[in-house]
Amino acid sequence: MAGKIKVLLSKLGLDVHNRGLITVAKELRDAGMEVVVIGNSLPKEIINTAIQEDVDVIGVSSLGGAHLTLGGELIEEAKREGLKERIAFIMGGVFPPADGIKLQEIGFDATFTPGATREEIVSSIRKIISQKVDRSID
Amino acid sequence: MAEKKITTKEILEAKLADRKRTPLYNPDVLEKLRQEFEQWRNTTVHEEDRKNWHVTPRTILGSDIPREMLYTPLSNPDFDYMQDLGYSGQEPFTRGIHANMYRGKEFTMRQLTGFGGPEETNQRIKFMLAHGGTGINVLFDLPTIQMYDSDDPISKGQVGMSGVAIDSVEDMDLVFKDIPLDKVTISLVTHYPSNTAILFPMYLALAERRGIPWDKLRGSVQNDITLEEVVRSGPEYIPPKDCFRIQCDNIEFIRQNIPLWNFITYNGYNLREFGTSGVTEMAVALANAIETIEEMLRRGHDVDWVAERIAFFWSPASDFFEEVARIRAIRRLWYKITKYRFDVKNPRSMWMRCHAQTSGVSLMREEPLNNIIRAAYQALAVVLGGVQSIHVDSYDEAYSVPTEEAALLSLRTQQIIQTETGITEVVDPLGGSFYVEALTNDIETRILEEVDEIEKMGGYVTAIDKGWLHKKIAEYFYNERKMIEKGDIKIVGYNIYKAPVELPPINVFRYPEGVEKRQEARLARLREQRDNEKVNAALTALGDACRRGENVVPYTLQCAKVCCTEGEIFKVFKKAFGLWRPHVLW
Numbered sequence: 016m017a018g019k020i021k022v023l024l025s026k027l028g029l030d031v032h033n034r035g036l037i038t039v040a041k042e043l044r045d046a047g048m049e050v051v052v053i054g055n056s057l058p059k060e061i062i063n064t065a066i067q068e069d070v071d072v073i074g075v076s077s078l079g080g081a082h083l084t085l086g087g088e089l090i091e092e093a094k095r096e097g098l099k100e101r102i103a104f105i106m107g108g109v110f111p112p113a114d115g116i117k118l119q120e121i122g123f124d125a126t127f128t129p130g131a132t133r134e135e136i137v138s139s140i141r142k143i144i145s146q147k148v149d150r151s152i153d
Numbered sequence: 154m155a156e157k158k159i160t161t162k163e164i165l166e167a168k169l170a171d172r173k174r175t176p177l178y179n180p181d182v183l184e185k186l187r188q189e190f191e192q193w194r195n196t197t198v199h200e201e202d203r204k205n206w207h208v209t210p211r212t213i214l215g216s217d218i219p220r221e222m223l224y225t226p227l228s229n230p231d232f233d234y235m236q237d238l239g240y241s242g243q244e245p246f247t248r249g250i251h252a253n254m255y256r257g258k259e260f261t262m263r264q265l266t267g268f269g270g271p272e273e274t275n276q277r278i279k280f281m282l283a284h285g286g287t288g289i290n291v292l293f294d295l296p297t298i299q300m301y302d303s304d305d306p307i308s309k310g311q312v313g314m315s316g317v318a319i320d321s322v323e324d325m326d327l328v329f330k331d332i333p334l335d336k337v338t339i340s341l342v343t344h345y346p347s348n349t350a351i352l353f354p355m356y357l358a359l360a361e362r363r364g365i366p367w368d369k370l371r372g373s374v375q376n377d378i379t380l381e382e383v384v385r386s387g388p389e390y391i392p393p394k395d396c397f398r399i400q401c402d403n404i405e406f407i408r409q410n411i412p413l414w415n416f417i418t419y420n421g422y423n424l425r426e427f428g429t430s431g432v433t434e435m436a437v438a439l440a441n442a443i444e445t446i447e448e449m450l451r452r453g454h455d456v457d458w459v460a461e462r463i464a465f466f467w468s469p470a471s472d473f474f475e476e477v478a479r480i481r482a483i484r485r486l487w488y489k490i491t492k493y494r495f496d497v498k499n500p501r502s503m504w505m506r507c508h509a510q511t512s513g514v515s516l517m518r519e520e521p522l523n524n525i526i527r528a529a530y531q532a533l534a535v536v537l538g539g540v541q542s543i544h545v546d547s548y549d550e551a552y553s554v555p556t557e558e559a560a561l562l563s564l565r566t567q568q569i570i571q572t573e574t575g576i577t578e579v580v581d582p583l584g585g586s587f588y589v590e591a592l593t594n595d596i597e598t599r600i601l602e603e604v605d606e607i608e609k610m611g612g613y614v615t616a617i618d619k620g621w622l623h624k625k626i627a628e629y630f631y632n633e634r635k636m637i638e639k640g641d642i643k644i645v646g647y648n649i650y651k652a653p654v655e656l657p658p659i660n661v662f663r664y665p666e667g668v669e670k671r672q673e674a675r676l677a678r679l680r681e682q683r684d685n686e687k688v689n690a691a692l693t694a695l696g697d698a699c700r701r702g703e704n705v706v707p708y709t710l711q712c713a714k715v716c717c718t719e720g721e722i723f724k725v726f727k728k729a730f731g732l733w734r735p736h737v738l739w
Contacts, residue, residue: 026386028295028307028309028310028311029295029296029298029299029301029307029308029311029387029388030295030386031295031298031299031384031385031386031387032386033384033385033386033427033738034427034428034514034630036386037627037630037631037738038630038631038634041631052737054386054387054388055299055386055387055388056388057306057307057309078315079294079295079311079314079315080311080314080315080553080554080664081295081310081311081314084309084310084311085309085310085311088309088310109551109552109553110552110553111552111553111661112552112658113658113661128518128551129517129518129551130517130518130519130647132638133634133638134638
């Protein structure tokens with residue numbers, strides 16, 4: 016896979032909290048990724064933008080409790096558009112550990128809660144991308 | 154932009170320059186102390202400590218203020234008891250706004266409640282009151298906060314999470330079922346000016362329905378532009394100047410009609426949590442307050458009439474003594490500003506009344522029970538500072554809204570301070586501490602410097618519009634993040650003293666089922682059963698008032714009475730004022 020990893024970051028739904036998303040946006044950019052940030056968006060919008068921007072990663076931020084409801088919809092929408100294999104899905108925010116596991120079961124490649132370090136997030140994304148590339152070559 | 158205005162700092166300097174000071178300390182004794190101090194420094198103090206006499210604590214949301222190793226009278230040689238402290242309940246109010254403070258009126262234990270539908274939140278409110286809570290504090294869900302109806306497509310999957318869903322006056326009625334509105338004080342966390350103009354009238358309409366006269370209602374709303382335009386991430390914003398106009402409309406209407414209600418609680422909390430120091434937090438609140446008073450004067454109102462009911466909302470974080478000192482600092486500074494800049498006559502207008510909520514950002518996901526301790530110390534600091542009401546964050550809030558058990562523990566934290574420690578029997582117990590007084594002075598100076606900076610760039614609304622404040626915040630929290638990762642800011646269980654084994658999981662709150670569907674059904678019924686002609690007339694009249702520059706609140710009140718929904722009212726604002734895009738933060 017040539018070129019920079021391209022990441023779309025979005026607030027999921029109506030969540031008001033901005034701090035985590037902006038921090039991660041800066042960190043990913045500093046790590047050499049190309050970052051597109053859209054504000055509060057619903058799953059369909061996020062997927063449409065992801066297609067338009069031709070991204071490798073979709074990262075959504077949710078501190079408002081809607082991680083399973085809207086997160087689930089995001090994955091469903093991705094499957095409908097045939098994006099699930101190609102794009103990595105990351106969820107960040109505030110949610111119980113049990114829900115973090117559920118999110119991965121429904122299709123998120125990684126989840127991050129407060130305290131996740133820059134190193135963890137960046138290396139996790141790189142690892143997921145390289146695995147997707149390997150799989151697509153087979 | 155207007156011609157160069159004189160700033161608050163300049164006014165205070167001019168007016169206070171010639172005040173004669175009466176130093177408490179005998180100058181001869183001070184001289185002797187200085188000699189002894191030098192002697193001590195050179196003999197008893199280690200070289201290491203001599204070199205690093207000032208150390209700056211690195212804490213979450215800290216203000217980077219250096220501290221001496223030991224504070225003595227020499228740290229504050231010019232100390233003038235009457236001018237710097239005075240007696241409690243008297244100018245300059247450093248020691249407290251009342252003479253007897255908690256002996257006369259205990260701090261209100263006002264824990265946030267809000268999740269699910271109005272019925273669920275009603276139950277939690279009753280639970281807290283039954284266990285000794287003395288104030289109600291209602292938090293709304295994200296669709297309600299962002300001013301969309303529960304059945305709006307944009308609200309899907311988010312109704313009743315992280316707050317209670319309120320769409321109309323009917324929901325207000327259910328939230329406050331069996332609650333005597335004239336007997337308890339109620340804080341409605343309406344966040345924004347726009348939201349306050351929409352939700353508070355629903356509360357007023359409810360009071361009317363129940364035959365409760367508005368002059369019996371006690372409580373507060375937030376009503377702060379900082380929240381709507383700076384702190385919030387949202388899909389749609391109205392321009393800052395229109396938001397500020399609504400902030401002042403709310404103040405005007407509430408002051409005129411609900412005399413015991415606190416029409417604004419200057420932020421404060423959410424700004425700091427977003428990412429600023431305790432100093433900037435207070436400077437922003439002051440800049441906002443100053444600009445508000447100026448606008449109210451421009452509208453022809455009496456300054457005491459406005460200032461008397463102004464209130465503030467702070468976020469105590471981890472640096473214990475900074476938190477104590479800054480409550481005292483801002484109390485003295487607010488007095489100076491109201492008296493010397495605005496010439497208020499009523500002592501009540503000089504009181505810095507405030508609510509404090511312990512810092513959420515300082516709570517960790519790792520070892521969540523540690524958060525009980527963190528929040529307890531933060532609450533202790535503001536009790537020592539002398540605040541009027543408190544919310545203690547619950548230990549599980551890094552996971553979700555609190556369980557009943559965690560919420561109760563927060564309440565108990567306050568009750569134990571209030572009843573078991575004996576702290577509340579003495580007014581301003583840390584007053585006179587060489588450390589606390591020096592720190593109070595230092596913080597007051599820093600806050601005023603930052604107010605000056607904001608005023609010099611054109612005032613608070615301009616600072617928002619230009620993106621100056623957004624940028625400052627983004628830099629702050631990015632820097633803080635780096636400091637935490639480097640380990641410069643130490644957090645127990647996270648980057649220091651990490652547990653070698655995974656601890657057992659805690660109970661986490663589960664949202665009730667079916668709330669969204671219930672709200673949708675309610676809205677469908679509401680829209681059918683109400684008089685839609687009246688609804689349309691009310692919304693149209695509101696739009697006209699927005700454009701004509703009239704106070705919007707009598708019109709939003711009419712909307713509330715005829716059962717307009719939140720989303721319908723917000724649409725009118727958007728249409729009348731147009732949309733604004735805030736400065737991009739990265």
